[in-house]
Amino acid sequence: MSGILLVDKPGGMTSHDVVARARRALGTRKIGHAGTLDPMATGLLVLGVDGATRLLTFIVGLDKTYEATIRLGVSTDSDDADGQVTATTDAAHMTSEQIRAAIAPLTGRISQVPSTVSAIKVGGRRAYDLARAGEEVELKAREVTVSRFDVLAERTSTGSVTGMTTVDLDVVVDCSSGTYIRALARDLGASLGVGGHLTALRRTRIGPFDVAGAASIDDLASALVESPADVASAVLGRLDVTADEARDLRHGKRLTGAGERIPGKTAAAVDPDGTLVGIVERRGADLKSAMNMPEEHAP
Structure with a gap:
């Protein structure tokens, strides 16, 4: 269930109200949101579910x-x-x-x-x-x-x-x-x-996410939760890593000389199974993990 859920918030509800509804619908307490909407406002609210709440920090600052x-x-x-x-x-x-x-x-x-x-x-x-x-x-x-x-x-x-x-x-x-x-x-x-x-x-939009793909407040239990790998790749760009590289990143090791494999400063490292390993950042010519996903979301 870990991932990102897009919700079309109705008027008259606080963002916290939406989070509370999502917690009940999905059966988990670990849900947060990226960017508050006033009760009067409607539209896109991005929720992080379980381990993917770690990704919210990369979403909240988007245009x-x-x-x-x-x-x-x-x-x-x-x-x-x-x-x-x-x-x-x-x-x-x-x-x-x-x-x-x-x-x-x-x-x-x-x-x-x-x-x-x-x-x-x-x-x-x-x-x-x-x-x-x-x-x-x-x-x-x-x-x-x-x-x-x-x-x-x-x-x-x-x-x-x-x-x-x-x-x-x-x-x-x-x-x-x-x-x-x-x-x-x-x-x-x-x-x-x-x-x-x-x-x-x-x-109507936060970064690459559009309200057209959001679930209504009444459909949270059956809504599509986007995978952490897809979300992080859409926001930061994707770096495909081997199983050995994924293990090294999870153990805090650098990928020596791999800095040129990403165009920007950071990217989402995805293993051969399509699982998000974490977020990597440039350190000189190397890549180092800036954030690892919880082990339960790793293969």
């Missing part, structure tokens, strides 16, 4: 793709629809050209202050716990990369009571790990002078 809806004209204290409205501004004057011009500085390598209601730890406590307790939270800006921030659709709506117009943008974002889409919504609204927040968020 991601999100589909989202940003509402301009309304700000909230959480930068998404789960928060309390803090300000409203009529956005009727907004043009498509203005919006696209404001998006441009939010692409590429940017400095971003995460949302106050985030899972980042401040003094050992989660920022969202501090915010909900009424404490002031100041998070430091961090460098992230937004390689794509495209508007797919644009809609306007005028409130029957307030008479104020909001603009909804359906967007797709390709970004580095650690990017907050809520913060992009907030910063876009701020740069346009009308405020903004996120009303919908769906993660």
Whole structure:
């Protein structure tokens, strides 16, 4: 059962809720995930099962793709629809050209202050716990990369009571790990002078893994668990090793002069039986194991 399980998380559940469901469905306590999704968000959650939880550290930092809806004209204290409205501004004057011009500085390598209601730890406590307790939270800006921030659709709506117009943008974002889409919504609204927040968020990709191949929350017991060898090879590249080389790696020995056999710094070492031996890394001209899989997953 050791491997990686892709799950399409529904809205209204925490990532921990999904892990708990998977533990019951698969009959094991050893399950972790690579990258939290807020309860409001839907989409791809990558779970590691049993020994493959070791691979999550190589997955969590991969680039991601999100589909989202940003509402301009309304700000909230959480930068998404789960928060309390803090300000409203009529956005009727907004043009498509203005919006696209404001998006441009939010692409590429940017400095971003995460949302106050985030899972980042401040003094050992989660920022969202501090915010909900009424404490002031100041998070430091961090460098992230937004390689794509495209508007797919644009809609306007005028409130029957307030008479104020909001603009909804359906967007797709390709970004580095650690990017907050809520913060992009907030910063876009701020740069346009009308405020903004996120009303919908769906993660569709993490590295080579796509939500199209994910199981629903109700089908976890029968879902396909991808093998550690296939997953590690997809993420890091594959190095086929002989049985003797596999034994040496498991015993902590180097593969002398084998560094040129991998194009990058690391790779997944796979034995003749198709079993993942572990992750190897270059050490000069040699290869050395950076992480071995547990012995129970070895032949």
